[in-house]
Amino acid sequence: MMNKTIEIVIADDNRFFCDALKDSLNTHKELHILHTFTTLKALIEYTNNYNLDVLILDVNFNGESSLNFIDEIKRKNKDFKIIALTTMNNNFIKEKAINNGVDIFVGKDGDLQNFKEIILNCFFDATIPNKNTSSKINIENYTFTKRKLEVLQALYIHSNKNEKELSTILNITESSLKSHKRELFEITHTKSTPELIKFGIQKGLIVA
Secondary structure: OOOOOEEEEEEOOOHHHHHHHHHHHOOOOOEEEEEEEOOHHHHHHHHOOOOOOEEEEEOEEOOEEHHHHHHHHOOOOOOOEEEEEEOOOOHHHHHHHHHOOOOEEEEOOOOHHHHHHHHHHHHOOOOOOOOOOOOEEEEOOEEEEHHHHHHHHHHHHOOOOOHHHHHHHHOOOHHHHHHHHHHHHHHHOOOOHHHHHHHHHHOOOOOO
């Protein structure tokens, strides 16, 4: 029998989803929802001033990736677990989430009725996330290397940078960057960087 009540915070930019998930989880005596947040700013202020056991975190916050704020979210308190939620459930996004400090990655399009078990497994380290060690990632009918997906993500995040600046950020030569872009155009059947970025967002390759 479990004596510990798991203290949970939910963060999602959709207030309806927050409330629905809160009501669902609060039916389990082992779980207690401390707070819900619909903005990253309010979440960061809370996690750095109060204790919690598990954070359920939406990946996409009004067009921003919450994965880019993990360091701020855990700046003063690193002892809680993070379960990342997203509708873009592919291996590239999953690996990025885990590499950014997320403990478990769950697709919103999955069955959340068993979310209690997911939380318990995460809190008690009953499951270990499987990192994708393959150098190739298949999404729909497209095959990418991890490096090409990193280039694609960088093209979006650093869209204000020129090729020289971007190659420095990626720690590759300008010629390598141009080669990656050319091959990305060929793989995705796009003809320009804006078209490529649009493709990446639509296919869930870019966490917008």
